Amino acid sequence: MTQSPQRVAIVTGGARGIGAATAQRLAADGFAVAVIDLEEATAKGTVDAIEAAGGRALAVGADVADTEQVEAAVNRVATELGAPTVLVNNAGVTRDNLLFKMTESDWDTVMGVHLRGSFLMARAVQKHMVEQKWGRIVNLSSTSALGNRGQTNYATAKAGLQGFTKTLAIELGKFGVTANCIAPGFIVSDMTRATAERIGEDWDTYVAARAKEIPVARPGQVEDIAHTVSFFVSEGAGFVSGQVIYVAGGPKA
Numbered sequence: 001m002t003q004s005p006q007r008v009a010i011v012t013g014g015a016r017g018i019g020a021a022t023a024q025r026l027a028a029d030g031f032a033v034a035v036i037d038l039e040e041a042t043a044k045g046t047v048d049a050i051e052a053a054g055g056r057a058l059a060v061g062a063d064v065a066d067t068e069q070v071e072a073a074v075n076r077v078a079t080e081l082g083a084p085t086v087l088v089n090n091a092g093v094t095r096d097n098l099l100f101k102m103t104e105s106d107w108d109t110v111m112g113v114h115l116r117g118s119f120l121m122a123r124a125v126q127k128h129m130v131e132q133k134w135g136r137i138v139n140l141s142s143t144s145a146l147g148n149r150g151q152t153n154y155a156t157a158k159a160g161l162q163g164f165t166k167t168l169a170i171e172l173g174k175f176g177v178t179a180n181c182i183a184p185g186f187i188v189s190d191m192t193r194a195t196a197e198r199i200g201e202d203w204d205t206y207v208a209a210r211a212k213e214i215p216v217a218r219p220g221q222v223e224d225i226a227h228t229v230s231f232f233v234s235e236g237a238g239f240v241s242g243q244v245i246y247v248a249g250g251p252k253a
């Protein structure tokens, strides 16, 4: 389905994993999609897949934690694809460690990408949404927001994103903009593969152990999250705002 005029979505961290699946899903839903990632060459792979399926997309290399790079990236999207009115703040990193071993750099990096990055992106994109009196913001939280051993930095950032989302919903609602949060549970991606590797567990054993704890008895897939993003950004979801939905195969983390 192609909307008219075609709306433009930005997905950060869209080079791989949840972001890549989301970018492809939004393109299939009819959006032109800008894929912003630290790794422009890998982001181009997502763009190629979208174009091969008949969609419109643009790869932009940028660090979401850097003000100038964010401003330049959003300006480029507006010029080359059109004014962005959908923003999916998905870029993420982990720097796990128990508190007594966590460095300032582990803390600052995680806060920088998730919190500062989502703030900078939302601030840069909101003017287009306000001008068009329509917008959709989706922020990626995590079940780790409820607390997770070894992740004081990440859990704090992901909990922070929930407060950020609710405040965006309050400030921007009168401009036709909704803001919502998705908190995934265990999803198969490079991020979780890296975690298994770091703790020295065989991947298949690690996934099987996670799946055992999940009521629907399977690990989450990137498409599970893309599907939820698709709902939040849809036309019909205009009365759903400031919400956090746990997409975790069950009620608990």
Ligand SMILES: NC(=O)c1ccc[n+]([C@@H]2O[C@H](COP(=O)([O-])OP(=O)(O)OC[C@H]3O[C@@H](n4cnc5c(N)ncnc54)[C@H](O)[C@@H]3O)[C@@H](O)[C@H]2O)c1
Residues within 6 Å of the ligand: 012, 013, 014, 015, 016, 017, 018, 019, 036, 037, 038, 039, 062, 063, 064, 065, 089, 090, 091, 092, 093, 113, 117, 140, 141, 142, 143, 183, 184, 185, 186, 187, 188, 189, 190, 191, 192
């Ligand atoms: N995989 C999971 O189980 C899971 C669970 C809960 C939440 N999440 C969240 O979902 C999001 C996506 O996770 P994923 O598993 O697909 O991760 P991933 O590691 O597979 O991909 C993350 C992408 O973000 C990009 N990125 C990192 N820092 C960036 C920066 N400063 N600027 C621009 N791009 C940057 C990376 O280059 C990468 O392409 C993250 O916010 C993550 O915290 C993931």
